[in-house]
Amino acid sequence: MKKGMQIVLCVTLLSSLTFASEQFAMSDADRAMYEELLENNPADMMLAEGSEFLDELGGESALAKYLGVSEDALPSYIAGFPRYIEKFKMVVSIDQMLQGMMHDSGQKPYALKSSEMFNMSSYVKALANDEEINIDVNANKHMKEAYALGKVVFETKRGARGLSCLSCHNPSVIGGILRTQPLPDISAKGNASAATWPAYRMTKSALATLQKRFQGCMNNALLAVIPLGSKEMTALEVYFTDEAKGATIALPGLKR
Amino acid sequence: MAKRKSLIKIKPKSYKDGEVVKVSFMVMHPMETGLRKDKKTKELIPAEYIKKVVFEYKGKVITTMNVWETLSVNPVFTTYMKIDGAGELKVIFTDSKGEVQETVAKIKPKG
Amino acid sequence: MQRRDFLRNLGVGAAGAVILPSVSFAADAPKPKGSNVLSYKDALKAVTGGKTAEVSAKVNLKVPEIAENGAVVPVTVEIDYPMTDSNYVKAIHVLTEKNANSRCIDVHLSPANGKAMLATRVKLGETQEIVAIAELSNGTFLMASQSVKVTIGGCG
Incomplete structure (x- = not known):
């Protein structure tokens, strides 16, 4: 019975998708106009603020030292997050790593959901601009486990509509238009989400990280929202980042 | 009130005297219309928006903008200006609550 | 049968929801207007x-x-x-x-x-x-x- 229900809902979802030729799809001229907005991305101001927060911790040199890499190697190292970090004994995203850095330097860490942390972690990820995503999910058993868990989170159908991330981001529906917006290919072959988030969200007039975006998506698709920085959430970021491996980081992004 | 984050961008980054360049000013401002309700208190959020933006180059006003609450949150203002020697470009905005803030960029033409 | 009752209740609820706001609007202040109304x-x-x-x-x-x-x-x-x-x-x-x-x-x-x-x-x-x-x-x-x-x- 439950299974039958899921199939019905799935078909409903698919039938509400139309394809790019449909009249509500954006024209190329429109898309070009929105791309031009990147020239003056309001998120640039938020990252500038994030840069000041990092300066209070000693700036990039202090960050490189904290991570045990040279300043020259910092951008490429950042392009490999989320990473397993020995001193934390866990796989962490940039924001949690920065919480550790704040804590170790005697400061009260910013909350993961705070705008201060969004601004600072986005600035730090943008240090890797022009680098290719180089996450290594086979680096150690922790990364392997995180990737495997991320894949499970990505594929598991949950919530009242029985949807998973995969329901909308799989090869058979990618490119389909769901309420005027094409469903993106999250991989390096497509829009490489992990390379363009954090981004300024025009609908929210705010900067959001990849994990924050996942929460928005879960909320809209009626899935229980997974907390920022939880094992599952970090694992999902690992999975997304691996999908975008090789893509060039270009931050901050600008999204609808 | 703490200074609002703002930014002036000149495009291209390197320019010569006499060149006409694109200048953009952006600021983190809520541009409240006065029509939005606070989700928690259900009270209307009072209007708070930028009313005026003045571009001043080497002490001379070159562009004045009158602005209403109908512009987007964290607004961006882009126009052109003709480079006419080194000096300061000041962008001064005034909002509906009387707040005034100045952002300065150094104009340094090459050649 | 129970299902039909449920639907009927839902119908009443929905109709009520349509009427109520318009009543409260009539009693309360009109729809808020911005300080700068200009056609x-x-x-x-x-x-x-x-x-x-x-x-x-x-x-x-x-x-x-x-x-x-x-x-x-x-x-x-x-x-x-x-x-x-x-x-x-x-x-x-x-x-x-x-x-x-x-x-x-x-x-x-x-x-x-x-x-x-x-x-x-x-x-x-x-x-x-x-x-x-x-x-x-x-x-x-x-x-x-x-x-x-x-x-x-x-x-x-």
């Missing part, structure tokens, strides 16, 4: 002082045909006109046809701008025309307009 007609008069603004290809108005999101709609206006000391574009005005306050921005230019252009982002409450008006130094007005479709799109 397109009045805004146009304020800008041109009652003069005619001629539709002209010199006013190059660029807006998306379909807005991804009504809260951030890019608008670019470029005027194909000289910017010399004696002959220049004095101002560019942007108006909307249906926003409660029709005015968005006036940009007062001078020959020191070198080129007459404005780019900004506006809020649009609904599908409507955006109007750009150029005020020239000789006292005449040129205009262009374009419709923008505002949709509630995408996932959140």
Whole structure:
């Protein structure tokens, strides 16, 4: 019975998708106009603020030292997050790593959901601009486990509509238009989400990280929202980042 | 009130005297219309928006903008200006609550 | 049978929900209005002082045909006109046809701008025309307009 229900809902979802030729799809001229907005991305101001927060911790040199890499190697190292970090004994995203850095330097860490942390972690990820995503999910058993868990989170159908991330981001529906917006290919072959988030969200007039975006998506698709920085959430970021491996980081992004 | 984050961008980054360049000013401002309700208190959020933006180059006003609450949150203002020697470009905005803030960029033409 | 009862209850509930707000609206204050309510007609008069603004290809108005999101709609206006000391574009005005306050921005230019252009982002409450008006130094007005479709799109 439950299974039958899921199939019905799935078909409903698919039938509400139309394809790019449909009249509500954006024209190329429109898309070009929105791309031009990147020239003056309001998120640039938020990252500038994030840069000041990092300066209070000693700036990039202090960050490189904290991570045990040279300043020259910092951008490429950042392009490999989320990473397993020995001193934390866990796989962490940039924001949690920065919480550790704040804590170790005697400061009260910013909350993961705070705008201060969004601004600072986005600035730090943008240090890797022009680098290719180089996450290594086979680096150690922790990364392997995180990737495997991320894949499970990505594929598991949950919530009242029985949807998973995969329901909308799989090869058979990618490119389909769901309420005027094409469903993106999250991989390096497509829009490489992990390379363009954090981004300024025009609908929210705010900067959001990849994990924050996942929460928005879960909320809209009626899935229980997974907390920022939880094992599952970090694992999902690992999975997304691996999908975008090789893509060039270009931050901050600008999204609808 | 703490200074609002703002930014002036000149495009291209390197320019010569006499060149006409694109200048953009952006600021983190809520541009409240006065029509939005606070989700928690259900009270209307009072209007708070930028009313005026003045571009001043080497002490001379070159562009004045009158602005209403109908512009987007964290607004961006882009126009052109003709480079006419080194000096300061000041962008001064005034909002509906009387707040005034100045952002300065150094104009340094090459050649 | 139980299912039908459930549906009937739902129907009553839904009807009630439609009636209640209108009652409370009638009793309470009317729909809130912003401090700057100005119709397109009045805004146009304020800008041109009652003069005619001629539709002209010199006013190059660029807006998306379909807005991804009504809260951030890019608008670019470029005027194909000289910017010399004696002959220049004095101002560019942007108006909307249906926003409660029709005015968005006036940009007062001078020959020191070198080129007459404005780019900004506006809020649009609904599908409507955006109007750009150029005020020239000789006292005449040129205009262009374009419709923008505002949709509630995408996932959140």
